[in-house]
Amino acid sequence: AAGVIQSPRHLIKEKRETATLKCYPIPRHDTVYWYQQGPGQDPQFLISFYEKMQSDKGSIPDRFSAQQFSDYHSELNMSSLELGDSALYFCASSLGQGRQPQHFGDGTRLSIL
Amino acid sequence: GESVGLHLPTLSVQEGDNSIINCAYSNSASDYFIWYKQESGKGPQFIIDIRSNMDKRQGQRVTVLLNKTVKHLSLQIAATQPGDSAVYFCAENFLGSYIPTFGRGTSLIVHP
Numbered sequence: 001a002a003g004v005i006q007s008p009r010h011l012i013k014e015k016r017e018t019a020t021l022k023c024y025p026i027p028r029h030d031t032v033y034w035y036q037q038g039p040g041q042d043p044q045f046l047i048s049f050y051e052k053m054q055s056d057k058g059s060i061p062d063r064f065s066a067q068q069f070s071d072y073h074s075e076l077n078m079s080s081l082e083l084g085d086s087a088l089y090f091c092a093s094s095l096g097q098g099r100q101p102q103h104f105g106d107g108t109r110l111s112i113l
Numbered sequence: 114g115e116s117v118g119l120h121l122p123t124l125s126v127q128e129g130d131n132s133i134i135n136c137a138y139s140n141s142a143s144d145y146f147i148w149y150k151q152e153s154g155k156g157p158q159f160i161i162d163i164r165s166n167m168d169k170r171q172g173q174r175v176t177v178l179l180n181k182t183v184k185h186l187s188l189q190i191a192a193t194q195p196g197d198s199a200v201y202f203c204a205e206n207f208l209g210s211y212i213p214t215f216g217r218g219t220s221l222i223v224h225p
Contacts, residue, residue, distance in 0.1 A: 056212050090156050092156075099162075099164065
């Protein structure tokens with residue numbers, strides 16, 4: 001079965017640069033979530049979209065923005081990157097926003113030098 | 114690469130044993146709970162879920178128990194296999210929220 005696809009899998013940037021992470025949800029899924037996970041940490045919710053509209057906002061820095069496009073894929077744009085932004089970034093998708101599990105991609109490992 | 118299990122509570126078991134992973138959740142108003150398994154270098158993978166109107170749910174080799182009185186959730190894995198080695202997270206959905214809050218993970222190590 002098709003899963004959530006994230007690209008790139010690995011990304012190396014320098015401080016103050018920008019980065020764009022992409023997420024392609026499971027076909028027919030209309031809801032996308034972004035999480036950040038530091039080493040040994042649990043995933044921290046950043047932001048979510050339902051039917052191309054922002055639905056919930058978590059601990060996403062003002063330097064980051066995201067959107068969901070007409071084909072339901074989503075992009076997380078990160079600017080003025082800091083060393084502390086080094087982490088795994090996961091995207092998850094679900095069909096609707098009901099009481100159901102989210103399906104996660106395998107993440108993008110972002111390293112800031 | 115870095116281990117997701119770094120600095121996490123660890124449970125070590127022998128292959129074939131039963132494993133029990135515990136989770137204390139935070140909000141008495143939470144009405145939906147999920148267990149995820151995360152292998153190194155991969156995203157969390159859904160294992161099993163349970164709603165607050167239930168106290169037990171079984172899947173294939175896994176059972177989730179919910180004790181709302183003490184806000185405790187557990188995941189039981191029967192006949193643990195080396196492939197079960199991973200970090201396990203519980204997550205709770207507060208009433209009215211679509212966003213799960215993850216608990217601290219537990220690293221399960223299964224010895225052959």
